[in-house]
Amino acid sequence: MTAAAQVFNCANHAPLPVHDRAGNDYCYNCVIENFQAPAFGLARRMLNDWAMAEDAVQESFVSGYRAFSQFRGQNIKAWIMRIVANHCRDILRSRRARPTVSLDPLPSGPDDVTPSAAEIPSAQESPEDHAERQELRRAIEAGLAALPAEQKMALVLVDVQGFSYDEVALIMDCSLGTVKSRVSRGRGSMRDYLRATGELLPSQFRQDK
Amino acid sequence: MFRFIGQHRHLRIGVLSQYQDELLPPGRRQAVAAALERCQVCRQELDQLAAMLSAMRRLPNGPAPRSFVFAAPPAPAPVARASLFLGAPRWVYAGAVSVAAVLLAAVVSADLTGSLVPQDHAPAMRSFQAAPAPGELAPQETAVPDAGQTQGLMKSAEPGSNGPEPVESPQPEPGIAVPLAPPAQGTPPSSEALETAPPGLTPAPAQETAMNAAAWADEYPSVAEGQATTPLMWRVLEGLLALAALAGLTALAFKMRRERR
DSSP: OOHHHHTSOOSSSOOOEEEOTTOOEEEHHHHHHHHHHHHHHHHHHHHSOHHHHHHHHHHHHHHHHHTGGGOOSSOHHHHHHHHHHHHHHHHHHHHHHSOOOOOSOSSOOOTTOOOOTTTSOOTTSOHHHHHHHHHHHHHHHHHHHHSOHHHHHHHIIIIISOOOHHHHHHHHTSOHHHHHHHHHHHHHHHHHHHHHTGGGSOGGGSOOO | OEEEETTEEEEOHHHHHHHHTTOSOHHHHHHHHHHHHHOHHHHHHHHHHHHHHHHHHTSOOOOOSSOOOOSSOOOOOOOOOOOSSSOSOHHHHHHHHHHHHHHHHHHHHHHHTTTTSOTTTHHHHHHHHHSOOGGGOOHHHHSOOOHHHHHHHHHHHSTTOSSOOOOSSOOOBTTBOOTTOOOOTTOOOOHHHHHHSOTTOOOOHHHHHHHHHHHHHHHOHHHHTTOOSSOHHHHHHHHHHHHHHHHHHHHHHHHHHHHHO
16 A cells, blocks of 8 residues: 555455555545545435435445546545535435425434534533523524525535535535635525524524614 | 615625635735724624534534445446437537538528429429519510511521521510410410410410410429429428427437436
8 A cells, every 4th residue: 555545544444445546545444434424424414314314425435436546636535525415416406306205203313322522511511501502503403404405515514514615615516706605695594593593592693682 | 895784884794704714815804803893783793603603613523323334345336228318418419409400491491492493393493483473574574576576586586597596495585575484373375376476485465374384384294283393302301300300309308307307
């Protein structure tokens, strides 16, 4: 393996060598291990469905494996996320064309999900503050789910996952100006949504009358 | 950059958003900072935006529910069966439609101008189109040439005379009507008129019409009957080209619809 692949380590899985267009070697399982969390986070928020998000991520990684020889070796994280984003778009498009109604109660997620750090109350936080923070989190998730797909994708990538604007332009396959515009409009819609449901939120989100 | 609320100018969410992300150029950033110092509403908006972004960055972005690593390399992608219908790229259909439309336009325009009429029918069609209706002829065109002129012409047509050789298919000249002009409807040709009319000369109007109709109908019966002026082959070709253009357009529409899904 060359230097490109040495940033990964194959301690937890069998190595799966792949080559990019320039001839650099990678272990594809290491790529998956590194990026499966943000990939799943994007797919879950885009599709609002846990099982579909899992399928989408799995299929995206398979597509990435098959197309890895086309990767030009620039930004592998953005490349993988772009495949996931495109796959989510395809699913949303086919869902719009053939709408289905889930019989499962919403939200569809596993029951045994380990609470994340954001959900565990800290020692310095009062129960009221913790409840308020949880309420805000739920309101933001609901506001994200209500956004148009492209604005949602831009907002999730920039504000939730911390990608730079340039990376998001690569992932979404659009110009930097378009990303800025989508992020601005998404934030505006989000702020309006939080103001509209602001009674239970922290004081700064309540509309001054 | 600003929006007007009442008499105050407030910063838009887009500007605040870029200010928060430090994406504004230095000069503009200073202007926004000055505006924020002056306006409490704008500061409040910026605080709200900052709180919202902070809350969004703290959203759980936990690990994936399961590991997606491959135990074995995935199977190669199945080779897609080439579809006979709609398998070609979009430009193929667009090009086919364009070619069919251009050819159709060419054939139809040639048909309308009479270029597709066979050579033996062409002079008949030309004279048919060129000759004015009997009722529309100008007085000098339908007038019988004076006696001297007629005699001179007849003499010139006689064999052995010193005049010019008789012309078998004289060109139309002023004062001499085209002998192959179509007959007026309802005026059956008269054999007597034909016999008395000298070749290449214009007889009296009624006589001329009858003679022309008979000669024209004898020589070009299909044209005279108004049938098959353009051969069937060209008609079939026009129909096929129209069908091809229509089929290409339909295929293009189906392909675009399928790709949109």
